[in-house]
Amino acid sequence: xxxxxxxxxxxxxxxxxxxxxxxxxxxxxxxxxxxxxxxxxxxxxxxxxxxxxxxxxxxxxxxxxxxxxxxxxxxxxxxxxxxxxxxxxxxxxxxxxxxxxxxxxxxxxxxxxxxxxxxxxxxxxxxxxxxxxxxxxxxxxxxxxxxxxxxxxxxxxxxxxxxxxxxxxxxxxxxxxxxxxxxxxxxxxxxxxxxxxxxxxxxxxxxxxxxxxxxxxxxxxxxxxxxxxxxxxxxxxxxxxxxxxxxxxxxxxxxxxxxxxxxxxxxxxxxxxxxxxxxxxxxxxxxxxxxxxxxxxxxxxxxxxxxxxxxxxxxxxxxxxxxxxxxxxxxxxxxxxxxxxxxxxxxxxxxxxxxxxxxxxxxxxxxxxxxxxxxxxxxxxxxxxxxxxxxxxxxxxxxxxxxxxxxxxxxxxxxxxxxxxxxxxx
Numbered sequence: 001x002x003x004x005x006x007x008x009x010x011x012x013x014x015x016x017x018x019x020x021x022x023x024x025x026x027x028x029x030x031x032x033x034x035x036x037x038x039x040x041x042x043x044x045x046x047x048x049x050x051x052x053x054x055x056x057x058x059x060x061x062x063x064x065x066x067x068x069x070x071x072x073x074x075x076x077x078x079x080x081x082x083x084x085x086x087x088x089x090x091x092x093x094x095x096x097x098x099x100x101x102x103x104x105x106x107x108x109x110x111x112x113x114x115x116x117x118x119x120x121x122x123x124x125x126x127x128x129x130x131x132x133x134x135x136x137x138x139x140x141x142x143x144x145x146x147x148x149x150x151x152x153x154x155x156x157x158x159x160x161x162x163x164x165x166x167x168x169x170x171x172x173x174x175x176x177x178x179x180x181x182x183x184x185x186x187x188x189x190x191x192x193x194x195x196x197x198x199x200x201x202x203x204x205x206x207x208x209x210x211x212x213x214x215x216x217x218x219x220x221x222x223x224x225x226x227x228x229x230x231x232x233x234x235x236x237x238x239x240x241x242x243x244x245x246x247x248x249x250x251x252x253x254x255x256x257x258x259x260x261x262x263x264x265x266x267x268x269x270x271x272x273x274x275x276x277x278x279x280x281x282x283x284x285x286x287x288x289x290x291x292x293x294x295x296x297x298x299x300x301x302x303x304x305x306x307x308x309x310x311x312x313x314x315x316x317x318x319x320x321x322x323x324x325x326x327x328x329x330x331x332x333x334x335x336x337x338x339x340x341x342x343x344x345x346x347x348x349x350x351x352x353x354x355x356x357x358x359x360x361x362x363x364x365x366x367x368x369x370x371x372x373x374x375x376x377x378x379x380x381x382x383x384x385x386x387x388x389x390x391x392x393x394x395x396x397x398x399x400x401x402x403x404x405x406x407x408x409x410x411x412x413x414x415x416x417x418x419x420x421x422x423x424x425x426x
Contacts, residue, residue, distance in 0.1 A: 003073075003089070003090055003091065003092055004039055004040075004089075004091050004092070005039070005040040005044065005071070005091065005092045005093075005094060006037055006038065006039055006040060006091050006092070006093055006094065007037060007038055007039075007040050007044050007047040007048040007051065007094045007096060008035060008036065008037040008093055008094070008095050008096070008130070008133050009035065009036040009037065009048050009051050009052060009096045009097075009098060010035055010036075010095070010096070010097045010098070010119070010133075010134055010137060011035075011036065011052075011055070011063070011098055011100050012066060012097050012098065012099050012100065013099070013100050013101070013102070013103050013116065014157055014161075014226065014230060015118065015157065015158075015160070015161035015164065015223075015226050016116040016117055016118055016119070017035065017116070017117065017118075017119045017134070018035070018100075018114050018115070018116055019033040019034065019035055019114065019115060019117055019121070019122075020033070020034060020035075020113060020114045020115065021033060021034070021113075032125060032128070032130075033117075033121060033122055033125065033130060034130070035130065036051045036052075036055075037051075038050070038051055040094065044068075044071070044094040045065075045068060045096070047094075048065075048068075048094070048096040048098075049065075052098050062100070062101055062102070063098040063099065063100050064098065064099045064100075065096065065097075065098055065099075066097040066098060066099040066137070066139075067096070067097045067137040067139075067143075068094075068095075068096050068137070069094075069095040069096070069097075069133065069136030069137040070136055071092050071093060071094045071095075072092070072093055072132060072133075072136070073090060073091070073092050073093075074090060074091050074092070074093055074129045074132075075090050093129060093132070093133050095133035095134065095136050095137045096137060097134075097137035097138070103116055118164070118223065119134050119138065119165070120164070120165055120168040120219075122134055123168060123169070123172055123174065124172075138165060139158050139161055139162050139165075140162060140177075141162055141184070141187045141188055141191055142191075143158060143162070144158055144159045144162060144188060144191045144192060144198070145191035145192065148278055149254070149278075149280065149283070150254065150256065151253070151254055151255040151256045151257070151258075151317055151319075152192070152195040152196070152197045152198065152255075152317075152318075152319045152320075152355065153197060153229070153233045153255070153256045153257050153317075153351075153352060154256045155192060155195060155197075155198060156195060156197035156198045156201045156229060156354070157201075157226055157229050157230065157233075159188045159191070159192070159198045159201065159202060160201055160202070160205070160222045160225045160226045160229065161222075161226065162184070162188060163181070163184055163185060163188060163202060163205060163218065163222045164218075164219050164222035164223055164226070166178055166181070166184040167181050167184070167215040167216075167218035167219040167222060168215070168219050170215040171215040171216055171219065180212065181206070181212070181213050181214075181215055181218040182206070182212060182213070185202050185205070185206050185218075185423075186423070188202050189202055189203075189423070193363040193365075194319055194320060194328060194362060194363040194364065194365050194385070194386055195319050195320070196319065196320035196321070196328075196354070196355045196356065196357045196416075197229075197319075197352065197354045197355045199357075199420070200354040200355075200356075200416050200419060201225050201229055201354055203416070203419035203420050203422065203423070204221075204225060204354075204419050205218060205221040205222050205225050206218070206221075206422045206423070207418075207419045207420075207421070207422050208422065213422075229352070229354065231400075232352040232353065232354060232399075232400040233256065233257050233260075233352050233400075234260065235400035236257050236261075236350055236351065236352045236398065236399050236400045237257050237258075237260035237261040237264060237350070238261075238264065239398050239399070239400065239402065240257075240258075240261035240265065240315070240348065240350045240398050241260075241261045241264035241265035242265065243265065243313070243348065243398070244261060244262065244265030244266070244267040244315070245265055245266055245267070246266070246267070246268050247265075247267050247268060247312045247313060248267065248268050248269050248270075248271070248309065248310055248311050248312045249262065249265075249267040249269070249270050249271070249311070249312065249313060249314075249315050250270070250271040250272075250273075250302075250305075250306055250309070250311040250313070250314045250315070250336075250340075250345070251270065251271070251272055251273075251281075251284065251314070251315045251316060252272065252273035252275050252281055252299075252302065252316060252330065252332055252333065252336060253273075253275040253278075253280045253281060253284070253316070253317065253329070253330035253332070253333070254275070254280035254281070254283050254284045255316070255317025255318075255350070256317075257317055257350050257351065257352065258284075258315055258316065258317045258350050259284060259287055259288065261315070261350055262288050262291070262292070262315075263288060263291055266291070266292070267292055268292070268293070269292060269293040269294070269295070270285075270288060270292055270293070270294050270295070271294075271295050271297060271302075271305060271306075271309050271311055272284050272285045272294060272295070272296050272297070273296075273297060273298070273299050273302040273332060273336065274296060274297065274298050274299055275299065275330055275332060276299055276332075277331075277367055277371050277383065277385070278330075278385075280330070281296065282296065295309065297309075299332050302332070302335075302336055302339075303335060303336060303339035304339075306336070306339055306340055306343055306345050307343045307345075311340070311343075311345050312345070312346075313340075313345055313346040313347070313348055314336060314337065314340040314345055314346070314347045314348070315348045315350060316329055316333050316336070316337070316347070316348070316349055316350070317329060317349070317350055317351055318349050318350075318351035318355050319355070319386055320355055320356075320357050320362055321349070321351060321355050321356045321357065321397060321409060322356075322357050322359070322360045322361075322362065322388075323356070323357055323358060323359055323360050323409065323410060323413035324360050324391060325391030325394070325397075325406050325409055326360070326388050326389060326390060326391050327349055327388070327389045327391075327394060327397075328362045328364075328386050328387070328388050328389075329349075329386060329387070329389065330385070330386060330387075331364075331384050331385060331386055331387045332387070333387060333389050334387040334388060334389045334390075334393075335387075337389045337390075337393040337394065338389075338390075338393055340393070341392075341393045346395040346396070347389075347393055347394050347395050347396075348395065348396050348398060349394055349396070349397045349398065350398050351397065351398075351399060352399055352400055353399040353400060353401050353404070353412050354416075356409055356412045356413050356416060357413060357416065358413045358414065358416040358417030358419075358420060359413070359417070362386070362388060363386075364384035364385060364386045364387065364388075365384065365385035365386055366382075366383060366384055366385070367383045367384070367385055368383070369381035369383050371383055391406070397409065
C-alpha cells in the first residue's frame with residue numbers, strides 16, 4: 001500500500017500563525033499544537049487550497065498562497081502530528097503557508113481553542129513534524145529581498161519576523177543558516193537598501209549599548225519591534241483617514257498604510273494609476289472597489305487625469321523620506337506630484353516615521369532591463385523601481401507622530417542615525 005500524503009496549511013498574519021492544541025480525549029496528556037491538515041487525494045496544492053477555501057467560506061477572509069515547501073517524509077505515526085486525518089503509519093508531508101489579512105477567523109484548527117501565536121512555539125516544543133513543515137515555508141531573507149508586490153511597511157514587518165525567528169533558532173540547538181544575529185541583520189539590511197523602514201526597524205532591535213546582541217535579546221526585541229511597527233502603521237492610517245472623508249482622492253502603486261487610510265477615510269471616489277513596472281495599482285484598485293467608486297488609469301494619462309478627473313488631493317506612501325524632506329517612492333510618484341503641484345492639487349505623503357532616513361542617500365533599485373526591451377539593438381536602459389520627489393512638491397507628511405515639518409523630519413533623522421551605530425562597532 002502506498003504511503004499516504006498529507007497537506008498541512010499554516011494560516012499566517014503579521015508573523016503569527018493560527019494554531020490550536022490537540023485535545024483529543026484518547027490523548028488527555030497531549031497538548032501539542034496542531035494546524036489545518038488533510039489527506040491528499042490528487043494534487044497537493046489543490047488539497048491545501050480546498051482547506052483554505054473552507055475557511056474563506058466560513059469567515060469571508062482573503063488568503064494568498066505565500067509559499068509551498070518541499071515535501072518530506074515522517075517515519076513515525078502520522079496521526080500523532082496530524083490528528084483526525086486517519087494516519088496510523090509513516091506519511092509524506094506537503095507544507096503550505098497562506099497569508100491572511102484578517103485575524104477574525106472563527107473556525108478552530110483542532111479540538112482546542114485557536115490562537116494566533118508566534119510559530120517559534122512549535123520549535124520550543126522539541127522535535128516535531130509541524131516545526132519541520134513550517135521551517136520549509138517560513139519567511140526568509142530571500143522573501144524580503146524578492147517581494148515586489150507589497151509596500152515597505154509590510155516588508156519591514158516581514159524583515160522583523162525573519163530576524164525574530166532566526167534569533168530563536170540560534171537560541172535552540174537546531175541547525176540554522178546563520179552563526180550570529182548580526183549576520184541575519186546585515187543580510188536583511190542588504191536585502192532592501194531603499195526601504196528605510198526595514199533599515200530603521202532592524203537597527204532599533206540591534207542597537208544595544210555595547211557588544212554583540214544575544215539571540216534571546218534579539219528575539220524579544222524583534223517581537224516588540226513587530227508590535228511597535230504595526231501600531232505605528234495603523235496610527236498613521238488613522239491620522240490620514242479624516243483628511244479623505246468625502247474627497248476625490250488620487251493615488252498610485254500599493255501601500256498598506258494608504259490602503260488602510262482609504263478603507264477608513266470613506267473618500268467620494270478614488271483614481272488609481274496602473275503603476276508599472278509591477279502594476280501594483282491594479283491590486284490597490286481591487287482592494288477598495290467595494291468601498292468606493294474606483295477609476296484605474298494608465299501611468300501616462302495619470303498626470304492629465306488629476307485635472308480632468310477633478311482630484312482634490314494626491315495621496316501616496318513612501319519607501320523613504322530623506323533627511324532633507326524629499327520622498328523616495330514607486331517610480332511615477334515624482335511625475336504625479338509635480339503635475340499635482342502644477343494643478344493646485346495638494347500632495348499628502350502617508351508614512352510611519354520609521355521611513356525617515358538619517359541621511360540623503362537612496363537606492364532606486366534598478367529592475368531587469370528586459371522588462372522594457374529585450375531586442376538585438378544595443379540600447380542603454382533605465383528601468384528604476386523608485387524615483388525621488390522634491391520636498392517643494394509635497395504639502396504634508398503625515399505619520400503616527402502627526403504632521404511633520406522640515407525641522408521635525410531632521411530631528412527624527414538624527415535619532416535614526418544613532419540607531420545605526422551598532423553596525424559600525426568592531
